[in-house]
Amino acid sequence: MPKFVDCQITYKVELETKNLQGESKKVREKLNNSDSKASKGLDQLETSAKIRATLSTNLIAM
Incomplete structure (x- = not known):
């Protein structure tokens, strides 16, 4: 995958x-904090x- 596409995907994930x-x-x-279940x-x-963003970034880096 070209570097430019990688940068675009990384930017979109971060955004x-x-x-x-x-x-x-x-x-x-x-x-x-009025509703503990909702919180x-x-x-x-x-x-x-956060996990999704980390995984996406790691996949792009591969």
């Missing part, structure tokens, strides 16, 4: 991760997004 983190931060502020679910989503 998507940053957007997801921003959205989750807004949701967390709205929850204000725990949000933690799981954040972890999943």
Whole structure:
């Protein structure tokens, strides 16, 4: 795969991760820890997004 395409994919993954983190931060502020189940679910989503981004970056590096 050409380097340029790799850079584009990496940028998109990083941008998507940053957007997801921003959205989750807004949701967390709205929850204000009032609902522990929702907060725990949000933690799981954040972890999943981070893992996905790491895996995508590692695949691109191969």
